[in-house]
Amino acid sequence: MTTTPSSPAPSGFSMTPIGVIESDYPDKFGIPRQPGLAPAARARLVLTPPYDDPLAVRGLAAFSHLWLTFVFHLSPERWTPLVRPPRLGGNARVGVFASRSTHRPNRLGLSLVELLGIDTRDGVCLLLRGADLVSGTPVLDIKPYLPWAEARPEARTGFAPQAPPHFPVHFSPEAEATLAARGDGDSLHELITQVLAQDPRPAYRNGAESRIYGVRLRDVDVRFRAEADPAGDIRQWVVEIVAASAP
Template structure:
């Protein structure tokens, strides 16, 4: 019997990230980010959500859809990758990282359940591209899923990395009030590729319906414009 197995999306997520630039590198880094999980018609059954409101957090199993498209076009996965937080120079085994370039291009994220509305799930802290397919949803169980004493490997060295963000309040006011803290959190986590350090370079981040232009000099990120 073949071990190959076809899985279909049960839902897609709607987020403020139309492009992968700016997406937090891990779920939960920016808890102010909000997203909506919209179920596909075949799985949009209220009975499937009975009891879910009793949990505060969920596991999402999803696909790096842009990577899957690259694989379909002929690109192959590699056994080693260059983690961004190591400057993009040092290599590590793909299974020692959370790189999207994995054999099956699957992602795993822990998000906070903020509510259930019209059959959709409202979640916070997601690190997913807008439109990402969701393959499964499981409750987070703190008595078995939380291990505060666990070692974090090389990722521990950059766990608390962050930038100082300077933004004119008049710029920030162009965003809905509920999105302002989320944007500041995204910027604080430094959306740039780790190998780019040009203080003169102006970066553009698409965030929801807005475009955010900024520069970074040392540990300070300066918002130049929000459109």
């Protein structure tokens, strides 16, 4: 059989971000490892010139969910063929292309988010829910989500057959008082609960420990530790909530 030689593959591509994310996550530690796991998380995608033309999003409001292609800009540019997914814990490794690791050859990410609204009063800003993106993330593209074409419940899911387990989250009286004094206390309480329930600690930490961790959400530092309840089950205990220090 005779084949026609294909054109040489291009050596590289140049891509320009179309916008930047502003989110409830000022820092990458604590961000849920998949989109939609913390629906209380809010974000804004602010399109940048020349992509901030309202004509570019005409018809987008008819869709409830979007795919965002973005860059893991805070991850190192280096990559390795084997990675350690948090889901597997320990030293178990899989190929980078069998994972959703941020340490990828081109640092590209793909996130499914809910579109709450579009503001075109001054440029273009998309209002999002359930995003798993740190503030400052550069977004390369937007595409509508089509469930009839892209939802495949029967698909095999390898080493991640279901959503990760959730830990109960409890707040100290001091933390509760801090939230009660805030105008956004209820939504922040919900966000903290959803983030900590997924145990943002390093994968090798899976039991009770005295160490206090800190996760930055919105404009606060949430300090917490993992404790064992009377039955021996792990729960996350929010020790205090304080104003975030300058980066």
